[in-house]
Amino acid sequence: MTSDDEWTSSVRAHRLSYEVFCNEHERAWRGLARARLHDHRLVERAVRDIRDELRHRWAAALREPAPAGYAWMVAKRHVADLALWTDAGTAPPRAVLPDWERALRDAWPCDRLAPPGLDDHERLHAAILRLPERQYDMIVLRYALGLAYPAIAVHLGITEAGARTTAAQGLDKLHRLLGADTAALEDMQ
Known part of the structure; x- marks a missing residue:
């Protein structure tokens, strides 16, 4: 050649x-x-x-x-x-909130993403936006998109164990931002 x-x-x-x-x-x-x-x-x-x-x-x-x-x-x-x-990085406009609500309601596994009894999906969205960058990435990749930990590890350039740890930390921080009882949430995990 x-x-x-x-x-x-x-x-x-x-x-x-x-x-x-x-x-x-x-x-x-x-x-x-x-x-x-x-x-x-x-x-x-x-x-x-x-x-x-x-x-x-x-x-x-x-x-x-x-x-x-x-x-x-x-x-x-x-x-x-x-x-x-x-200026779209703040709360979503009311007109598109139903799409975001549907995504949150369909999040996998939905019972771990939001504390029991939380029906305010706008509040959940605002709390997700307040997460630190790596935890935000993890919540989007794992719970909104349903990616497995090995795939997330590839996306974020971390180990699978690191992805699992970051997911747990992200959920914990999200629930604290929402004022949830973390002791009750630990029983769910």
């Missing part, structure tokens, strides 16, 4: 792996955008921007120790930029 032929096949392989990678991880990026932006057009824009940046920096992303972790950081930056730009 000539060097041009090698480059052409390499570019084709990179393009294929890029598409497969994006298709595998887009659900998490879309979930992150939905949890923060609450507007379908902004969610689609965020996902498109994430894919575009990764396409332009694909070779560099592949050199990262954890390409999925790198992509998650790119996704968080794009979503945060759009949230700041649109």
